[in-house]
Amino acid sequence: MPMSDKPKAKLTAGTTTVSVGDRVTLICSVEKSAGWKYEWFRRTSYLSEYRLNDGENGEIRVSQGGIYRCRGSRGEPAFYSDTSDEVNIYITFSNKVIVTQKPSWSQIFRGETITLTCEVQGDEGVQWMYEWRTPQSQTSWRNNKDWTITASISGEYSCKSRSTYYSYPSTNWSEALSLSVSDKPKAKLTAGTTTVSVGDRVTLICSVEKSAGWKYEWFRRTSYLSEYRLNDGENGEIRVSQGGIYRCRGSRGEPAFYSDTSDEVNIYITFSNKVIVTQKPSWSQIFRGETITLTCEVQGDEGVQWMYEWRTPQSQTSWRNNKDWTITASISGEYSCKSRSTYYSYPSTNWSEALSLSVSGVLMFLLF
Missing domain, CATH: 2.60.40.10 (Immunoglobulins)
Structure with missing residues (x-):
């Protein structure tokens, strides 16, 4: 190389493709000469080129996709090498995205509140945005991975993620979570017997069939007492010794979702006592x-x-x-x-x- 020709910086990358959240090492050098400091530049398809603040020693580790260049400088006043050829760093998403549901009941009823979560596996150190696809529409990007909805129709729900760094592409859509939404259920009240001798007890059982997670509320009235709520029996079973007209209903979730109230059961007290x-x-x-x-x-x-x-x-x-x-x-x-x-x-x-x-x-x- 003639002594009068200005040198050109050389930019090398450990790899040009990196999974989001990982880093790649870029090395800038001006061959066969010493005393150089280095400057780094990055641009994207929608961001004009700007200078990075680190890497004077000729090596940087980057986690953002984009188009990189570098050049060397030495002396005072500074003498600059020619800028290197460009190297394009691509960010790929090997991260798997899944949708989870909370509560995780298999049967959901219309009007219940549930939370869907877009889980990005291996997402350490990355800030994500999330988009949802529902049976009815597609949401805009949002910062919160949790999405609380009121169940209305059955169908498939899926999500995808994107780093808050706009230079990253988004993930693929997750596998769909299939949500089965039914009409509000009705509680069922059964009694061991409807006639009991005074001083004895009868077992009442309240249930909401084909679904889980319920707590139960019990109500009693008589011909001269208005209906009031009993204080026991959340587990779906109570033993009563008083006659009267009983009903029950189930509740689950937060805020509470209530089933329809059961049909009434009339408990009669008889006196077998002599x-x-x-x-x-x-x-x-x-x-x-x-x-x-x-x-x-x-x-x-x-x-x-x-x-x-x-x-x-x-x-x-x-x-x-x-x-x-x-x-x-x-x-x-x-x-x-x-x-x-x-x-x-x-x-x-x-x-x-x-x-x-x-x-x-x-x-x-x-x-x-």
């Missing part, structure tokens, strides 16, 4: 003016609070809390009782078999 009247003292002959106590005994009454009503030869009492009734004997006749739980939703028992009380005249004592 009621008997006992007398104390148990003398067969009672005299007018004597004090005796009648007791209304409910057999098999464990765990139940009772009220009692009495029927006498002369009248019928009001309901009272005490099963014992102390009276002063006055007339002969039949005495019977019946019981009712303090839960007003329970009916009363039948009347007991009557206790026949024989009351004689006043006992006279003879003194000798």
Whole structure:
């Protein structure tokens, strides 16, 4: 090379194709001479050429696609070599893109809120933008990989990603996630039995068929109590001892999505308990003016609070809390009782078999 000819910088690249997120080494040199510092330049199809700020020692590592050149400078004032030939660095996307769904239920119902996520595997160190393709439309690019939607129609959802560096191409579309959207379901309420003896319990089961993730709410009303929500049974099963009209519904997700409420189930409380009247003292002959106590005994009454009503030869009492009734004997006749739980939703028992009380005249004592 004649001494008067200006040298030309040489740019070499480890590779001209690199996966997004990786880097490639570029080396600039001016052969057979020393003392050079180096300047680097980059442009794209839509960005004019600009100078990079690093790499004076002749080597840089880049992660952006684009068209690169370099030149050397030395001395004061600076003497510049001719600029190198261009090297085009291409960014490829080996990253796999997948769509995930949360909650991951296989069955989604119209009106439910779900979140779709565009996952770029091996995306360390890269800032991504995301685009979605739905059964109805295609979204614009957005910065958030999560996309929360209200389910409306069945179909396939896919996404693709692109680095926020515009010089990168986008990934291919992901494999589609197939979303099955059904009409709102109706809860189903089943009962072990609809008739239960007072003091016993019956199991109620609420379910929303062919779907998962539900919690359950229970409601009860009677002919004189408006409907109210019970405090237990989120797992879909409760045991109840009160009669009444029951309904249930399922809820899932955040915000909560509710199924339609179940049909009503009426639980009837029956009294298989036998009621008997006992007398104390148990003398067969009672005299007018004597004090005796009648007791209304409910057999098999464990765990139940009772009220009692009495029927006498002369009248019928009001309901009272005490099963014992102390009276002063006055007339002969039949005495019977019946019981009712303090839960007003329970009916009363039948009347007991009557206790026949024989009351004689006043006992006279003879003194000798």
